[in-house]
Amino acid sequence: MLDNHEIRSQFPFFSHSDFIYLDNGATTQKPQCVIDALCHFYNFNNANVHRGVSQLASNTTQMYEQVRSKLATHCAVKPDQIVWTKGATEAINLVVSSIDKHIEPNDIIVVSALEHHANLVPWQELCKRTGAELRVLPINQQGVLNITASLNMISSLKPKLVAVTHASNALGNILPIEQLIDAAKNVNAITLVDGAQAMQHLKPNLDTLNSDFYVLSAHKMFGPTGVGALIAKPHSLALLDTYQTGGEMIEQVSFSSSQYRQGNARFEAGTPNIAGVIGFGAALDFLNSEAMNLQRSYEESLYQYTIEQLKKIDGVTLYGDLENNIGTVSFNYKDEHHLDVATLLDQSGIVVRSGNHCTQPLMNLLGVAGTIRVSLSCYNSYEDIDKFIFALKQAIELLD
Amino acid sequence: MTEQYLNLKQNFISKNAWQDKYRDIMLLGKQLPKLPNELKIDNAKVHGCESNVWLYIDFDESEERLVVSADSDTRIVKGLIFIICSMVNGLTIDEFKRINIQSEFESLGLIQHLSPSRGNGILAIAQKISDFAIQNS
Numbered sequence: 001m002l003d004n005h006e007i008r009s010q011f012p013f014f015s016h017s018d019f020i021y022l023d024n025g026a027t028t029q030k031p032q033c034v035i036d037a038l039c040h041f042y043n044f045n046n047a048n049v050h051r052g053v054s055q056l057a058s059n060t061t062q063m064y065e066q067v068r069s070k071l072a073t074h075c076a077v078k079p080d081q082i083v084w085t086k087g088a089t090e091a092i093n094l095v096v097s098s099i100d101k102h103i104e105p106n107d108i109i110v111v112s113a114l115e116h117h118a119n120l121v122p123w124q125e126l127c128k129r130t131g132a133e134l135r136v137l138p139i140n141q142q143g144v145l146n147i148t149a150s151l152n153m154i155s156s157l158k159p160k161l162v163a164v165t166h167a168s169n170a171l172g173n174i175l176p177i178e179q180l181i182d183a184a185k186n187v188n189a190i191t192l193v194d195g196a197q198a199m200q201h202l203k204p205n206l207d208t209l210n211s212d213f214y215v216l217s218a219h220k221m222f223g224p225t226g227v228g229a230l231i232a233k234p235h236s237l238a239l240l241d242t243y244q245t246g247g248e249m250i251e252q253v254s255f256s257s258s259q260y261r262q263g264n265a266r267f268e269a270g271t272p273n274i275a276g277v278i279g280f281g282a283a284l285d286f287l288n289s290e291a292m293n294l295q296r297s298y299e300e301s302l303y304q305y306t307i308e309q310l311k312k313i314d315g316v317t318l319y320g321d322l323e324n325n326i327g328t329v330s331f332n333y334k335d336e337h338h339l340d341v342a343t344l345l346d347q348s349g350i351v352v353r354s355g356n357h358c359t360q361p362l363m364n365l366l367g368v369a370g371t372i373r374v375s376l377s378c379y380n381s382y383e384d385i386d387k388f389i390f391a392l393k394q395a396i397e398l399l400d
Numbered sequence: 401m402t403e404q405y406l407n408l409k410q411n412f413i414s415k416n417a418w419q420d421k422y423r424d425i426m427l428l429g430k431q432l433p434k435l436p437n438e439l440k441i442d443n444a445k446v447h448g449c450e451s452n453v454w455l456y457i458d459f460d461e462s463e464e465r466l467v468v469s470a471d472s473d474t475r476i477v478k479g480l481i482f483i484i485c486s487m488v489n490g491l492t493i494d495e496f497k498r499i500n501i502q503s504e505f506e507s508l509g510l511i512q513h514l515s516p517s518r519g520n521g522i523l524a525i526a527q528k529i530s531d532f533a534i535q536n537s
Contacts, residue, residue, distance in 0.1 A: 337474035339451045340426075344476075347418045355450045369473070370450070398423055399475070 004298055006291045008379040020384050020391075023351045025169050025197060025328055025375030027219045030283070034222060037282035041275045049274055050248060064274055067281035074284055075214070076207040077231055083267040084277060087228035088196040089118040091215035092163075094230055094267060095192055096122040098240035099161070102190065105131030107160040110153070110189075112137040112145055112175065113365055114168040117358040119194040123163060132160065136361075137180075143171045143330075143366055144321045147179065154183040161190045166198035166214075170357035170373065171320025172328025174198065181211045190239065196220055200377065201299060201326040203287075212236035218276065223283035227276035230267070237264060244269040295378045302376055302385065303327040309389045313396070319366055327376035330357075333392075336399050338370045344398060345372070348391035401499060405486040412508050421509065422476065429478030432485070435471035446528065449521035451477050457532045464492050468529060472521070480513055480522050488529060493537045501526045 008014055013021070013029040021029060041063075047054065049061040065079070072079040085091040103109070109123050113136050127134050135157060137150040154162060162184035167174050177193055184191045192213040195204065200221040206214050213236060218227035242249075242260055246269035251259040260266050286292065306329050310316050315334040333341055342354030353373040356363045363370055374388065408428070415421050435454055446453040451474040460467045466488050470481045487504055488496055505511045513522045 337451060339474045340476050344422060347422065394419070398419060398426065 004378060004381065007295075008381065010286070010291075011379050014379065018349055020348075020350045020387050022374045022376065022380065022384065022388060023353050024200070024377035024380075025172075025220070025357075025373060026353055027225070028200060028222050028377055029379065030224070030279075031222055031286045033282040033286055034224065034279045038224060038275055038279040041278045045278075046275075048271055060274065063281070064272075064277055067277050067284070070281055070284045071229060071231075074203065074288065075231060076205045078234070080263050081206075081232055081234060081237075083230040083232070083237070083264045084272050085215075085228045085230055086226050086273065087219070088194060088215045088217040089228075091213075091228050091230035092119055092192065092194065093122050094243045095213055095215075095240065096126050098243050099190070100126070100130055101241065102239060103130040103132050103160055107132040108135055108157050109133070110135050110137060110157065110159040110162045110164075110184075112150070112164045113139045113362055114143070114145065114171065114173060114175070115163070115165055115359070115362075116169050116194065116196070117360070118196075119163055119165055119192075120361070123161075135159065137164070139362075139365060141366075142321070143168075143319045143362070144173060145175055147176055151179060151183045154180065154189070155187060158187040159184070159189050161192070163192040163194070165194040165196075166202070166204065167195075167326045167328075168320065168359075168362075169197045169328070170359040170362055170371070171330045172197075172325040172375070173321035174202070174324040174326060177211070178209060181209060185210050190236075197326060197328075201296065206231055212239070218280040218283060221283060222286055223280035224273075224276040226273050227280050232264075237267070240267070243267050246270050248272075292378065299327045299376060299378060302380060302382065303329070305382060306374060306376065306385050306388075309385060310392075313389075313392070315396075319368075319371060329374040329376075330371040331374075332368060332371055333396060333399070338368075338372050340399065341372050341392070341395055344395035345388070345391050348387075348394065350388050350391045352388075402486055402490055405483075408483065408486060409504070409508060425479030425483075425510075426475045427479070428482040429475045429480075432471070432478045432482040433469065435469060440471065446521045446524045449477075449524065451521065453477060453481075453521040453525065455525055455528060457529055459536075460490075465489075466491050466493070466496060466529070466533075468525075470525060477521060480510070481525065483508070483510075484522070484525060484529070493533050496529070496533050497537070501529075 010031040011029045012032055045060050047057040047060040049064045068079045068082050109132050111120055123134055138146045140146055164180050166177050181191050191211040193211045195214050195216045199216045212233050214231045216229050219225040249261055249266050249269040251261050317332050319330040338354040345352055355370040440454045444454040446455050451472050453472045455470040458467050468485050468489055472478050505514050
């Protein structure tokens with residue numbers, strides 16, 4: 001059995017708190033190095049970036065831009081392919097608000113049935129504006145994407161744009177995005193992958209993945225809240241109209257007109273979240289540290305252990321792809337309301353998520369109002385799972 | 401306050417273990433009169449709840465005493481609704497104004513259910529009854 005003690009000990013939350021934290025799909029805890037980087041920045045390096053000749057400003061700019069390079073290395077892209085945003089939601093909205101000129105009435109936009117509202121509602125808005133039509137890649141009863149039907153759908157509908165999640169936030173399924181993107185590219189569709197959930201667990205190679213856009217949120221991968229990124233293929237940013245205007249993104253300004261900068265700088269108006277980006281840099285160091293080498297296999301065995309323990313309880317229904325999964329377990333107990341189960345779990349200090357997980361259409365397809373979601377991370381222990389199972393059994397005793 | 405509520409409160413305060421409290425809440429939920437399906441309409445829904453909650457607030461025949469009826473699809477919320485109903489039903493507006501739902505939930509040890517981060521609708525129910533009282537005083 002792999003041991004994660006070295007990883008867990010880097011997270012001060014666990015030495016201060018008795019909560020059993022199993023809500024990592026919502027946000028992860030932060031390692032000491034991230035907290036230190038934030039404090040260190042405000043203590044010693046606070047200055048605005050990309051302006052001023054002072055050594056202070058230039059050091060800070062260097063620190064800030066180094067994180068862009070770190071993220072680029074992490075994903076196998078070039079730094080100028082990265083646009084900082086405040087999160088994955090903003091990165092999706094950036095693309096959606098800047099792509100109108102490529103979408104015509106009756107064009108088809110495809111998403112999967114597993115999308116978070118953040119990768120669904122903005123596209124609905126785009127359809128409303130442009131007269132395009134939204135179509136949905138199908139799943140089976142268990143909540144697993146029907147890949148054959150999906151590939152057929154993409155090749156026959158010839159959509160103008162395909163937006164899919166890398167991993168489902170509600171069920172944890174890892175989607176076969178390589179196949180979906182290849183199919184989309186075969187019909188010349190613009191593509192976007194929502195990596196908000198996947199980035200914590202997987203290390204996608206965005207050089208070989210042929211998607212125009214990939215989005216992420218730092219706070220779901222051990223970094224601070226308020227930072228995210230849009231990662232684009234070198235030619236893909238040029239597809240987008242200017243998003244927000246203001247300082248930073250301009251080349252020349254007069255009272256009558258302005259010229260904008262090229263490349264990723266055109267999308268970074270205003271002072272960015274400097275502290276957040278620097279904190280994110282520390283999170284990337286943590287993700288790439290030696291202690292994390294066995295992260296994936298540890299998480300996979302912990303996930304299997306959780307599934308096994310839940311399957312032993314009569315009346316538990318599990319949803320989603322139990323083979324290809326980032327470590328998120330979605331379940332219900334008999335026909336008990338998820339909120340009742342979660343309220344009782346909360347009494348035992350178990351932090352899980354209950355509800356529709358911002359995926360109402362998916363819950364409708366599964367025929368449930370919601371589920372209880374346990375989302376694991378590298379610092380969770382077998383003991384956490386045992387405590388959760390004990391608490392669940394206690395809840396069941398009260399409900400039965 | 402009604403005798404029913406005062407008894408319930410006494411019983412609740414005597415229970416220390418959360419397991420006993422929640423067993424009681426769910427038993428109270430079973431006693432909550434069901435709303436007929438034709439009254440479970442969208443217009444009666446309390447918004448922002450993770451569970452469905454339907455709420456009706458009115459006066460009884462005397463036209464001065466509160467009648468709150470509500471239903472939910474979750475057992476714990478039903479129980480909490482039962483507690484609120486037994487707290488306020490039969491009170492005049494003046495009598496209602498003298499009670500404080502917040503501090504009652506505090507003494508019951510259930511204050512967490514009135515926190516805005518809970519999507520269970522109990523806070524919204526309490527607010528709607530207070531709004532009704534203000535509009536009708």
